[in-house]
Amino acid sequence: MEVAVFGASGYTGGELIRLLTIHPVFNVVVATSREYVGKPIYFAHPHLKGLLSLKFSSLDKAMEGGYDFALLALPHGMSRDIVPKLLEIGVKVVDLGADFRLKDPDAYKSWYGWEHPYPDLLERAVYGMPELHREDIKKANLVASPGCNATATILAAAPLAKLGVDYLISDVKVGSSEAGSKPTKGTHHPERSGAIRPYSPSGHRHQVEAEQELSRIAGRGIRVSIIPHSVGSVRGAFASVHSIFEIDEGELWRAYAKFYAGEPFVRVMQKGSYPNVKSVLGSNFADVGFSSDKELARVTGFAAIDNLIKGAAGQAIQSLNIMAGLDETTGLKLPPLSPA
Numbered sequence: 018m019e020v021a022v023f024g025a026s027g028y029t030g031g032e033l034i035r036l037l038t039i040h041p042v043f044n045v046v047v048a049t050s051r052e053y054v055g056k057p058i059y060f061a062h063p064h065l066k067g068l069l070s071l072k073f074s075s076l077d078k079a080m081e082g083g084y085d086f087a088l089l090a091l092p093h094g095m096s097r098d099i100v101p102k103l104l105e106i107g108v109k110v111v112d113l114g115a116d117f118r119l120k121d122p123d124a125y126k127s128w129y130g131w132e133h134p135y136p137d138l139l140e141r142a143v144y145g146m147p148e149l150h151r152e153d154i155k156k157a158n159l160v161a162s163p164g165c166n167a168t169a170t171i172l173a174a175a176p177l178a179k180l181g182v183d184y185l186i187s188d189v190k191v192g193s194s195e196a197g198s199k200p201t202k203g204t205h206h207p208e209r210s211g212a213i214r215p216y217s218p219s220g221h222r223h224q225v226e227a228e229q230e231l232s233r234i235a236g237r238g239i240r241v242s243i244i245p246h247s248v249g250s251v252r253g254a255f256a257s258v259h260s261i262f263e264i265d266e267g268e269l270w271r272a273y274a275k276f277y278a279g280e281p282f283v284r285v286m287q288k289g290s291y292p293n294v295k296s297v298l299g300s301n302f303a304d305v306g307f308s309s310d311k312e313l314a315r316v317t318g319f320a321a322i323d324n325l326i327k328g329a330a331g332q333a334i335q336s337l338n339i340m341a342g343l344d345e346t347t348g349l350k351l352p353p354l355s356p357a
């Protein structure tokens with residue numbers, strides 16, 4: 018099956034291509050970039066030299082279609098006009114941006130500052146987290162892949178939402194690749210290396226999608242606050258999601274084990290051991306753990322992911338596998354790197 022990658026010169030675009038070079042079914046036939054149009058893929062991604070002979074094409078050329086699936090790794094606000102055109106020519110889409118993640122069209126006005134031009138597509142789009150929406154992804158022609166901070170938060174907190182918490186505070190530590198490949202004052206190396214600092218501590222956009230999904234699991238509206246922290250590493254996102262709730266650790270362990278039973282990419286830690294970003298880097302795994310202090314009525318869920326894989330390209334390919342009727346682990350059984 019043939020695949021186009023839009024925004025292929027960026028970090029998530031590069032990860033999509035890297036992972037798809039070893040995929041037994043999907044073949045990347047189109048890769049877009051404005052800066053590198055006409056140049057081989059390795060001009061933007063030197064680590065992929067010798068692995069594929071494809072050259073970058075323009076967005077206009079890519080819009081002519083001729084492939085089965087499109088993976089969009091473009092900045093927010095770009096997919097909303099591209100997606101309807103691709104669907105019209107019969108291409109199925111996985112969008113890694115935020116343009117189709119939210120069900121409520123009004124939320125785009127308040128959280129992203131623009132009116133959503135295709136509210137009907139928001140209804141049809143499926144939030145691309147296989148652990149929550151596997152059956153809907155099978156039938157979807159548009160999947161909206163989650164943000165990386167939202168992925169870590171939701172995976173850490175989903176069993177807590179089911180247990181009945183009302184309010185979740187997610188403290189996420191995330192590496193610099195989250196901010197994309199174009200350096201800014203806050204993200205270039207001298208500013209970012211060695212940093213540990215919060216950003217967008219109130220109003221982070223991923224919290225609205227996390228709230229949407231965790232409320233759905235809870236079966237009622239619950240509140241979610243995400244406070245991301247920039248840390249000095251390149252890859253990895255780690256969420257510690259806290260709430261006030263009285264439960265002992267044995268019961269908590271059973272809740273996590275039950276929620277994630279049979280999930281191929283979620284590894285639940287044993288009671289008393291905790292996830293570590295270093296144990297998932299380079300892989301599509303999410304390591305999930307928990308802790309409670311019954312006396313203080315404090316409960317915490319943890320999740321460690323590689324933000325560019327389970328938080329982006331790997332999760333998108335997992336959805337793509339499901340949409341194509343393949344085993345969802347196809348091409349994704351990469352063991353984590355160690356040491357990393």
Ligand SMILES: NC(=O)c1ccc[n+]([C@@H]2O[C@H](COP(=O)([O-])OP(=O)(O)OC[C@H]3O[C@@H](n4cnc5c(N)ncnc54)[C@H](OP(=O)(O)O)[C@@H]3O)[C@@H](O)[C@H]2O)c1
Pocket residue numbers: 023024025026027028029030049050051052053076089090091092093095113114115163164165194195196197198199324325328329
């Ligand atoms: N980084 C992460 O950890 C992560 C995780 C989950 C989701 N995402 C989402 O994935 C998407 C891509 O993120 P990224 O980190 O890969 O960003 P990135 O490294 O900045 O890449 C963006 C890509 O889009 C292209 N592009 C930028 N402006 C464009 C325009 N006006 N027209 C056409 N192409 C344009 C860029 O290539 P040219 O400039 O060469 O055209 C590049 O290929 C974003 O929506 C992001 O939120 C990222």
